[in-house]
Amino acid sequence: MAAYSYEFKKKVVDAYLRGEGGYTFLAEKYGVKNRRQVLNWVHYYEELGDDGLKRSRKNEAYSFEFKLGVVESYLTSEVSYQELALSIGINNNALIARWVNDYRAAGPDALRDKKRGRRAKMNSSGKAVNIQRQDDSAPVDTSTEHVKQT
Template identity: 60%
Template sequence: MAKYSFEFKKQIAQEYLSGKGGYSFLAQKYAVGNKDKKMVCKWVKAYKEFGDEGLMRSRKKETYTFEFKLHVVELYISTEVSYQELALSVGINNPPLIAKWVNDFRIAGPDALRPKKKGRKKLLGLTDKEKNIPSALDSTAIDTNVEYVKQLEDELLKLRIENAYLKELRRLRLEDEARLREQQESSTASEETSN
């Protein structure tokens, strides 16, 4: 995939916003890569929402809270919006990040969205002999009540999201069945009138 400069993307977005052409026209005019008008559309939306920052490649590492990630994943699963639209609505300039969160959530549940500790555990003040022997105190020092409650909360949240998803799926299926019934009734009614 070709990388486009900030100035190039801004020029195209400004031309679109000033009415000098549509997505397809501008994509052809500037010979934008394989995705043609989708790429131009993405640039225009990002420019309208975030201004110049929407078109710049971000070099800073944004961190998001577990609650925010979970909220965004819930929004995606329970609504019929694209990653691009959802990213713009929640103020993220990186739609593939939302796709990653959703995939991680579907694979491993809410725990996949929790922040992970970086690096190795430090064993300060221990001799080489003590480092190799697992301590009985390590296994008992963990407060299982807090972990158990957290696990139950995660499970409850996962079940709520799954429930909302299944309700939406059921609603869509019922709509399809009703539409099919209407089509069958209209086709049988037209056959009766033709006979």
């Protein structure tokens, strides 16, 4: 469950916009753990409106090309994770940080979708089958030599 509800975030943001205090004061007044959280809520609200404060319930799947483009734009520009997230309409800047860290650790292949679930061991008639997965992508080199190069 989310630590703060939409209604609570909206109340804190409204208090800030009415001029009741700064980020630190409002964080202490409403019991928010960190003033940075209040600052993020205000920025997301100003850029995305009410949707910036709501917890996204959709499990969005981003393509490899989209992730790679976001990572490259972060690495080539001097924008923060939050500014980049707001510019592309994502209200989770930690997601971009994870993509960048994965890219730095293992290269672009780390941004490809991973296969999920177990391999099928039996067919419908109950006989064991030997299924080998066909992998679309090249193997990811996670050796220490590759990591040291980046």
